[in-house]
Amino acid sequence: MEDRNDYYTTKEVAALLNKAVPTIYKYVREGKLTPLPDHKWRMQSTRLFPKDQVEELKEKQGKKFGLTTSEAADYLGITRSTLFRFIKEEKIPSVKGTLRGREVSYINEEDLQRYVKENFDYLEQERIKKRTFYDKKQNIAFYQRFSSPEIEEARLIWDEKGEWQFLLLPSRKVVSYNEGIYKYDLCPYYSLTYGKNLTSPGFAKVTLPLNHPLTMQFIDLVYQQCDLSNVYIDLNEAFPHEMSEMSLLLKNTIFDNTNETISQYVKMHLVEGSIQINSESMRIESDEVIFTLHMSKMLKDQIKRSAEEQRISMQEIANQILMEHFDLLKRREN
Template identity: 30%
Template structure:
């Protein structure tokens, strides 16, 4: 049998592995004897070719794995090192599913929902994430602007000095004191707990309140006491305070110490409302499911990757453009 005849007869038996999987994995699967490379002594094919039934079996196994982004892709999207992404996976900041990779190794897959959640944490509206150590000190278990009071009714709020040391500002004395002095000399005690269980991810609401507004401190007190530091981010700016707040709802056990109408003008993205005894925070985004042909999804994913976007971001852009064209 001539090499050409052999090639023709084998067309239904073999497929290029790139038909199913990325080329970078070819060598690993062949080396692990998960797929066998078809002999091609006369080099009639530009790509290595493998037996179809073995490729089908391997592809079927891979389809059962969770879908999503690799740590390297997440690192690129967030502007982090790959090592940092693995660190955040290990400490639980980034939610990932462990999947087998090779005979003895494992890798991680980050779902689109998990990516969007961590993207909100790491990239706020100002393109810079609010870090937890900006508004919370784990050594003292205190939060920025948290309300303290002594038994003789001295009041104070947690603040940092110019060197970013944690302490208290005492309005009555109009001075800042370090943490230990505030506790030992002035007998300051927290007026509420600042920890709550983490809410399920449903997006974020972003708020920016200028300093000096009457609502600022009452709203922050409400946030810490009702939402908890696990579900908020607070950044002090020169002229105001920037707040990220996890979407969700809680039952109001008592009246709130601020007027909701005062808050509305400062909401940058999302909505906040009170209805039927519930304090409801909704993100400007809502998760939805679309059923589309596989080839269309593949093509859309490629177009999104070319623009360095997630699928959700790319779809949002396309829909926005279509809506604008419809209005014109």
């Protein structure tokens, strides 16, 4: 008989792997575990398993086979529910593994990179819906201005763990959110409204340097005069100390009570869209417009199928068709 130190009983294996005893029976049927040959005649509950085999299986179960669903969702900039839908629809492959004794899904980073490359435009739309710059529960947003009798200006930022902090100006001292609220008595300089989505298509895009006073002034205009449902802020890096700029996507908006300095500053950093400036207001608009087409149901169904196959919107398919048409006309003219 083998030395007692060389084997585990069925119950010991279950405890070591953090599994129920029936799961160990299942592992035997699947070939993941094999009882000691001289003891296969025993009842299942008293079978013995080689220690090295059991410990090897435990090590495999503890290994990470890729990114977790939370990590993958953060990687793509989407919600976990959207990621689970992609997995269910088999758009992104996943494998099962064990993490801290429970079964979880893992996703290979190469599969995520491939999905990003093939579905960039779609992911951009999903990221816009997520609005990571805004904490809806607390109704606060990145770079929102706070103040108190002692502190004239403080800006909300977050730390490496994603926890809210205050950047006190002009000293640039950073304090925790609770310290800012309870020690310095900081209060919002203005309130935020989420509002309803505008039906106008597309966004204008403005990319501004961080830590610039005019960037902060424009953020204040955005937060005071826009519903956040029509705003998206893309923070290029995870942490404030690593970021150099921020990109704002805005639905068609008229900003009132703007001065010439702010207006020209925004115009200089406009990446997409158009801007019109007068003495006291600034109008920012997307380059996209609504164009209504009447077509047969058969043609609409063809466009819909093509959009589903390419994983893009019907609008993008229509734009592709029109662009190809005019490119062909241009080549014929040349």
